[in-house]
Amino acid sequence: MSDRYPAVVTIPPGVPHSAINFSDEPCLVVNAVLRNGSPHPRDYHPMKPRIPYDLLAARSALEQMISPIVA
Secondary structure, three states: OOOOOOOOOOOOOOOOOOOOOOOOOOOOOOOOOOOOOOOOHHHOOOOOOOOOOOHHHHHHHHHHHHOOOOO
16 A cells, blocks of 8 residues: 555455565554444554564565566
């Protein structure tokens, strides 16, 4: 996802997730919790990552998406 490739992502309940901004520009992430009824206290539950982020691998994957290597 990026400003060049906007997308809507559905993440199943209970799946930890996060976002990384590699640019110096501010970014906007909209986190919509769709639920019928009153908000639940656990709708937003910050937690420490279970494993450290591999930012070099993430950046490499993003760059390959933007300009894929073609044989």
